[in-house]
Amino acid sequence: MEKIVFLDRATLAPQIRLRAPRFEHELVEHEKTAADEVTERLTDATIAITNKVPLTQEVLYRLPNLKLIAVAATGTDCIDKAACQRRGIAVSNIRGYALNTVPEHTFALMLALRRNLVAYRNDVLAGVWQKSGQFCFFDHPIHDLGGARLGIIGEGVLGQRVAEIGKAFGMLPMFAAHKGKQDMGPLYTPWPEVLATSDVISIHSPLTLETRNMLAMPEFRAMKRKPLIxxxxxxxxxxxxxxxxxxxxxxxxxxGFDVADGEPPHPDSPLMRIAGRPNVILTPHVAWASDEAQQALADQLMGNIENFVDGKPTNLVQSAY
Structure with a gap:
């Protein structure tokens, strides 16, 4: 019998169904798990489910029964995959479930900021419309998406979908060549050109040692058209x-940010200090979280676990050997 332990069930909305796998099992769900609780909760587990709870080398070496870590997300940066390889623990993730929800959230942020919806809403609530004395007022600039140059950093399925939607709006998408790379082929526009010519830059990259802080002051200073980020x-x-x-x-x-460096961010973090500005929108890492996408994630998660137990693993980012 397999013992499955879900360390952070609260990272899925309560209305999302987590179906029982088609094999003999015990499923234990914890809403949240602190770092000092991980080892105890996984002591007898053969399969661990985690969304954001880190599984470090120190923890993994204390779990002799663990065979599979099923990550309930696409990103696996919370897992020490090198330690998993040494220990013979497989790691699977979720793929393709966010094809609609993340791009739609991306364009919600883009539209709201290009059209200054937050600033105009704040003005309406403050009575500025009545004070204007006419049917409209023009206190904040409004820009179309049509004709704007859209720089996309990350050419995976989400970046590709953002490009498709951008084209439907009449935007001109460009996939940025990887920072520091040359001659990557016709799909890519050189990194310096994307920085210099984009009206909007949308990021769809994984976080790695190479991509951390990929946009910093040198990059911002190279942005000639003052783009949205x-x-x-x-x-x-x-x-x-x-x-x-x-x-x-x-x-x-x-x-327009749906993510922060440290989540939830500290109240005095840089993003929180600017979150109230009308040209900034900060949402709490929910771009992925439409009900439809979460249910697709949950179904794929259990499918990954069933396939692993059946000896036909799917979506492995780290095999057990």
Whole structure:
């Protein structure tokens, strides 16, 4: 019998169904798990489910029965995969479930900021419309998406979908060549050109040692058209202190972020300090979380576990051998 332990069930909405796998098992669900609770809760587990609870080398070496870590997300940066390889623990993740929800959230942020919806809503609530004395007023600039140059950092399925939607709006998408790389082929626009010519830059990259702080002051200073910066990927891809400085210096026109470097962010973190500005929208890492996408994730999660137990593993990012 397999013992399955879900360390952070609260990372899925309560209305999302987690179906029982088709084999003899015991399933234990914990809403949340602190770092000092992980080892105890996984002591007898053969399969661990985690969304964001880290599984470190120190923990993994104390879990002799663990065979599979089923990550309830696409990103696996919370797992020490090298330690898993040494221990013979497989790691699977979720793929393709966010094809609609993340791009739609990306464009919700983009539209709201390009059209200054937050600023105009605040003005309406403050009575500015009545004071204007006419049917409309023009206190904040409004820009179309049509004709705007859309720089996309990350050419995976989400970046590709953002490009498709951008084309439907009449935007001109460009996939940025990887920072520091040359001659990557016809799909890519050189990194410096994307920085210099984009009206909107949307990030869809994984967080790695190479991509951490990929946008910092040198990059912001190279942005000639004062673009919007949209990040629905991972906190840490953008230097948050530099982002605040870029906004203060007028190097960029706004920021729409669904992620932070440290979640939840500290109340005095750079993003929280600017969250109330009308040209900034900060949402709590929910771009992925439409009900439809969460249910697809939950179904795929249990499918990965069933396939592993059946000896036909799917979505492995780290095999057991």
């Amino acid at each position: 949209i990040n629905t990927a991972r906190g840490g891809l953008v230097d948050e202190g530099a982002l605040v400085r870029a906004l203060d210096e007028g190097l960029i026109s706004g920021a």
